Amino acid sequence: MACESERIMVKDLQLYVKNGCPYCAKVEGFMEKNDIELPTHNISTSEDDLNFLVENGGKRQVPCLFVDGKAMYESDDIVFFLGKEFGVFAKPKK
Numbered sequence: 001m002a003c004e005s006e007r008i009m010v011k012d013l014q015l016y017v018k019n020g021c022p023y024c025a026k027v028e029g030f031m032e033k034n035d036i037e038l039p040t041h042n043i044s045t046s047e048d049d050l051n052f053l054v055e056n057g058g059k060r061q062v063p064c065l066f067v068d069g070k071a072m073y074e075s076d077d078i079v080f081f082l083g084k085e086f087g088v089f090a091k092p093k094k
């Protein structure tokens with residue numbers, strides 16, 4: 001029988017962004033600095049992604065991070081969540 005510590009919990013993370021969005025740039029900049037890569041959907045270029053966001057998140061605001069299908073809409077919350085999830089912290093601005 002597998003012991004508890006052998007269990008691997010992997011969350012499904014899907015990021016929704018659009019072109020020219022400073023809040024999306026903040027999240028993506030944090031990810032880039034910390035080598036975090038996530039499946040990313042651009043609602044500026046995909047109507048299917050836009051429809052998914054509105055239908056499953058409830059509004060068309062970006063950035064939006066779906067965590068196991070549950071929408072998280074605020075960029076600060078997303079950065080905080082990713083920092084915790086990936087064990088990194090925001091690097092100070094130069």
Ligand SMILES: N[C@@H](CCC(=O)N[C@@H](CS)C(=O)NCC(=O)O)C(=O)O
Nearest residue numbers: 021022023060061062063073074075
């Ligand atoms: N407080 C939010 C603001 C997000 C926001 O205002 N996003 C804009 C784009 S920059 C948006 O989604 N507006 C609706 C739209 O573009 O249809 C955050 O920090 O994430």
